[in-house]
Structure formats: C-alpha cells, structure tokens
Amino acid sequence: MKCIPAFLTVLLLTIETHPQEPADPAGRVDAAVREFQTRTLAPAITVAVAVEGKIAYSKAFGLADVENAVQATPETLIRTGSIAKPIAAAAVFTLVEAGKLEVDAPARKYCPAFPEKPWTVTTRQLLGHTSGIRHYKDGEVENTSHYASLTEGLDRFAGEPLLFEPGTRFSYSTYAYTVVGCVLEGASGQRFADYVSEHVLLPAGMKHTFVDGQSAILPHRARGYSKRDGKLINAGLMDSSYKVPGGGYVSTAEDLVRFLLAMMEGRIVKPATVNEMWTEQKTGNGVPTHYGLGFSVLDVDGQKLIGHGGSQQGCSTAMEAFPPRRYAVAVMVNMDGLDSFALARAISSLYGIPVPKPARS
Secondary structure (H helix, E strand, C coil): CCCCCHHHHHHHEEEECCCCCCCCCHHHHHHHHHHHHHHHCCCEEEEEEEECCEEEEEEEEEEEECCCCEECCCCCEEECHHHHHHHHHHHHHHHHHCCCCCCCCEHHHCCCCCCCCCCCCEHHHHHCCCCCCCCCCCCHHHCCCCCCCHHHHHHHCCCCCCCCCCCCCCCCCHHHHHHHHHHHHHHHCCCHHHHHHHHHHHHHCCCCCEECCCCCCCCCECCCEEEECCEEEECCCCCCCCCHHHHCEEECHHHHHHHHHHHHCCCCCCHHHHHHHCCCCECCCCCECCECCCCEEEEECCEEEEEEEEEECCEEEEEEEEHHHCEEEEEEECECCCCHHHHHHHHHHHCCCCEEEECCC
16 A cells, blocks of 8 residues: 555645635535545544634544444544644744754754764754655555654664755655654653643643554544445554654544644744744755645645645545634544545635635646
8 A cells, every 4th residue: 555645635736716705604514524425435534624713613424433333423533644744843843942953953963863864964854855765665654563662763764875965855754754753852852742742732722632552542543444446444554653753643623623723823833933834845946845844835826725634544634724714624534545635625615715626637
C-alpha cells in the first residue's frame, strides 16, 4: 500500500466561490455525508464545523466497529494520519517563542542523534519539506516494529544520503517529522508527547487527542478499514511509534476544529507566529511549495485557505480553515484511500465558504 500525502490534492485546483451563507445548512450537510458514505462504503464518518469561531455542527455517521456493530459518535477516535504534522509544528513554535529553539539553526544542535550530512539541515527545512530527507519506500508504511523512542525511529532512514541539497526542492517527508520530534525533545528536555499535550492540546481544549499507541487502551477508538474489490476489509497493521510527530495520533473531528480555532485565535502561539507558519514557503530558486511550516497553504481570491490531510491504514482525514470567517471544518473517516477533502469542501460550500474544485483538463 502506498501512502499518498492527502494535502497534495490542493495543488491542482481552481477556485469556486459561494458568497452567500445558507441560513441553516445542517440538513444538507447530513445529506452530503450520507451520499459520500453510500458511494464510498465508508464505515464511519465524523464531521465538525466552526463558523465565526464557534462549533456550528458536529455529528457522527455509521459504525466505528463494523464487526461488533458499534455506532460512531462525535467522541469516536480515528487516526489523524499526517494531520499530526501541523500539531507538531505548532509545538515547535511554542519553543521558538520561548527562546529555546531557532528554526534556522542546524537541527543537529537539538538532535545530535541525526547524523551529520554534507549540507546543514535546519528545523525550518524539516517543517517545510525542503530538507532532502526521503519519504517512505514501498512496503515501509506497513511497519509493525515498535520503537521505544523517536531517537530509535531515526534508525529507519537517518543514515541514508539526502535526496538533494536542503532548501533547493520540495519533497514531502514524514520521516523529516521524526527528526522534528527529536529536535523538540532536545530543545524542551521533555518527551515529545508530554510537551505537545501541555503546550498544544491543553490550550486548544483538545481533550480527545492521544498518541496512537498500539498497546494503549483508548476508549472510543475506532477500528480501521480498507476496501478491496468493492468490499470492506480490515485495514493492515501498523505501529506508528517511529513517526508520532508525522502521523501517530488519534483524535476527533471536533478536536481538530478546536485546534484550528486555537491557531486562528492565538491561543497556542502568537498571531505573528501563526502568520509565519501560514506563509507559503519557496525553494531557493523561488519556486512556491504550496506549503507553509506544518500546513498546506492555498490562495483563494487573495485569502488563505489553510489545512492538512492524512491517509494511512484505516483512516482518511482532512481539515481546513478559512481565517477571514474564523471558519474551520474537519472530516475523519475510518477507512483509507478516500478523498476526505472532497467531502470537507462540499460541506464548506454549504456554509458559503470559497472552495477549491478540480481543474478542468
């Protein structure tokens, strides 16, 4: 199974605007979710929407556990996939604001376990996917080995050559975020999960977001599913202990919306820092990357649409924010291989939010 970064779907898009907000779109949101569920065979879908900074919609559809007929609820925990990356990035910038981390300093200053390379790799390059560290090779995403620490997880890739000189190209890399986690631990003196819980999850009010520990007992955790030959099957096994910062959490749609609201409201890091994170990066020769520092960045009629997606065994997820309206949406599905952004944007259009649509061929 190949892991395709879900946020990359933003790269081939044009913009369709819906200037008028319907009075009460909840019924049409229900219908959109049910149509998506019927068409894709998605077992469970959870959706949350915030308008003008307040939760306006939160609902769950289908089964969190098909074999045992367990109904999904808004508290159902589904894997975030790569939506872990913006959470990790927010944690890094709390350290920047505290004067404990320089994003343009060599990453090895904080993570000496990362081997020296012919070129310097900075934390900014790690966060923006311009570090040259590779992504998965075929078969690696099905990892079932457990790693006791993020430092141990470096053994999977860190000894290999960089793909290119850092800063010269954009190349999406979950492994780069394992190094981000090591950097955070070195700068903070705390375990990654503990620091994130204290400095991101708590101030954002994310009470239902946890590390996706293989052996942990997590109430309300959903089972994960795939589809083969048009039929539902159990998703493949995976241990995400080596990549917690890049794809190792479970959460709820409401918590992801709370995270976006906390970012927009400056409750995790200051507004100026949020603006830095939500500014599209460019390679050394000026090529735009459509990615900031931990977040995808799309221009919509001169306004920013901010987001990220995730796709791994047993999940397809998407979240987006439209800051001018303090609007946020999150969609979580306990099945891999689905276009969760398509549903998220269909929902956004019902709230009068400018949404991307596939470019005409």
